[in-house]
Amino acid sequence: MRYVSTRGQAPIRDFSGVLLAGLAEDGGLYMPEQWPELSAADWRTLRGLPYPELAARVIAPFAEGAIDFETLRSMCHEAYAGFGHPAIVPLVQLDHELFAQELFHGPTLAFKDLAMQLLGRLFDHVLRQQDRRVTIVGATSGDTGSAAIEACRDRERLDVVILHPLGRTSEVQRRQMTTVRAANISNLAVEGTFDDCQDLVKAMFADAPFREDMQLSAVNSINWARVAAQIPYYVAAALALGAPDREIAFAVPTGNFGNVLAAWGARRMGLPITRLNVGSNHNDILARFLGANDMSVRGVTPSLSPSMDIQVSSNFERLLFELLGRDANACAAIMTGFRREGRMAVPDAVWRDATSLFHGLTLDDAHTTDEIRRLYGEAGYLADPHTAIGIAAARAGRIPGTPTVAMATAHPAKFPDAMRTAVGFAPDLPKHLADLYQRDERFRVVPNRLDAVEDAVRAAVLKNAA
Ligand SMILES: Cc1ncc(COP(=O)(O)O)c(C=O)c1O
Numbered sequence: 001m002r003y004v005s006t007r008g009q010a011p012i013r014d015f016s017g018v019l020l021a022g023l024a025e026d027g028g029l030y031m032p033e034q035w036p037e038l039s040a041a042d043w044r045t046l047r048g049l050p051y052p053e054l055a056a057r058v059i060a061p062f063a064e065g066a067i068d069f070e071t072l073r074s075m076c077h078e079a080y081a082g083f084g085h086p087a088i089v090p091l092v093q094l095d096h097e098l099f100a101q102e103l104f105h106g107p108t109l110a111f112k113d114l115a116m117q118l119l120g121r122l123f124d125h126v127l128r129q130q131d132r133r134v135t136i137v138g139a140t141s142g143d144t145g146s147a148a149i150e151a152c153r154d155r156e157r158l159d160v161v162i163l164h165p166l167g168r169t170s171e172v173q174r175r176q177m178t179t180v181r182a183a184n185i186s187n188l189a190v191e192g193t194f195d196d197c198q199d200l201v202k203a204m205f206a207d208a209p210f211r212e213d214m215q216l217s218a219v220n221s222i223n224w225a226r227v228a229a230q231i232p233y234y235v236a237a238a239l240a241l242g243a244p245d246r247e248i249a250f251a252v253p254t255g256n257f258g259n260v261l262a263a264w265g266a267r268r269m270g271l272p273i274t275r276l277n278v279g280s281n282h283n284d285i286l287a288r289f290l291g292a293n294d295m296s297v298r299g300v301t302p303s304l305s306p307s308m309d310i311q312v313s314s315n316f317e318r319l320l321f322e323l324l325g326r327d328a329n330a331c332a333a334i335m336t337g338f339r340r341e342g343r344m345a346v347p348d349a350v351w352r353d354a355t356s357l358f359h360g361l362t363l364d365d366a367h368t369t370d371e372i373r374r375l376y377g378e379a380g381y382l383a384d385p386h387t388a389i390g391i392a393a394a395r396a397g398r399i400p401g402t403p404t405v406a407m408a409t410a411h412p413a414k415f416p417d418a419m420r421t422a423v424g425f426a427p428d429l430p431k432h433l434a435d436l437y438q439r440d441e442r443f444r445v446v447p448n449r450l451d452a453v454e455d456a457v458r459a460a461v462l463k464n465a466a
């Protein structure tokens, strides 16, 4: 499979190439040159497979020509072996047509582990093949960081520097990153928001000498491999509920648009997905876009669902590219205008097209708390604030007769304060994190400036080399 940039000016690459490149040189995001498409009969052959096997078969067409199937299959088996639930991504029925798919049974208790545990192994494999070493720079609003650190710690050919917004993650999320002792891991707390962290990462990639010198790579969902590895759980849920012989809808709590883009990818591959409900907290640029074609950046303010405190949803560019009929020049012009003006000029026809599939819902903190309480009271289900927003979006957008699966993206123990407010108690952390509050933290505070962050990344890499 070959990959092209959404902005049309970067080299075409294979899967290994996009894995290592992360962001395309023209500032765009890599997309498959052609989508693999499966027939109803093909989908049926995947029904009932154990998750690692299913994942290998769904991801295989994207890796074709770069990673052989047996290698990919054994990486998938290893990646999910340590998950805390035998089904890996179990479905929980909430009412007769509403389900939650729990994506938080991996080591860091959020959906990021599903892709990241595989990515760590893919990086190892490809870097060994190419005899290379890279520096991963990542931005996190709370969950990507710890999942990346866990997946990449102590890997010989990787240095990892994670930027998180100072004081804007939950304490559990921060400690999951800052208490890991591994020589190749560094944490920077940026005096800014997640959007600032993500901008800094993109700016490092745009600084060609720095990019080359540090051999930069990415683990955020700007890296195509992250999106590819998030598609299988949509397939697993859809097949379990009767696809391809029955239509399915999904609801996804959304920030950077990477998770819901994977759902869109599953649909593009041929699954009968009829609706994608997108839930936001009050940082609701996506819901405003879907409601009124208003994609304008407003300030990010903290919420009970910190991982979604995002206003610039990077992966929207991938959807835009597709909805523009893959016109990379038009996509580049719109994205450059967005960067300049903080407002995206999406053509009306594209907006209408998007709203025929995607429905948005904004849930503020008070309603999120109510939703957590309601779910616990009525269904006995303990949902974290992100998951609660996804479930509320599922309820708002449900289609009678069509099952809706809401993505349960994080374990409630990651957000004890929000859970106490909503239901009066916080669930315990699992055993492997039980002493998290006793562990020493290590991170460096940096100003929200490119030069300061580049210096800190360079210092971290040099320290590891010494
Ligand atoms: C728990 C949780 N839910 C939802 C999201 C939003 O997902 P995405 O950024 O892929 O839209 C995130 C962050 O990515 C998250 O960590």
Ligand SMILES: N[C@@H](CCOP(=O)(O)O)C(=O)O
Residues within 6 Å of the ligand: 139, 140, 141, 142, 143, 144, 145, 219, 220, 221, 222, 255, 256, 258, 259, 307, 308
């Ligand atoms: N919510 C994320 C933000 C980064 O998203 P990604 O999917 O692009 O890595 C986080 O928790 O860090």
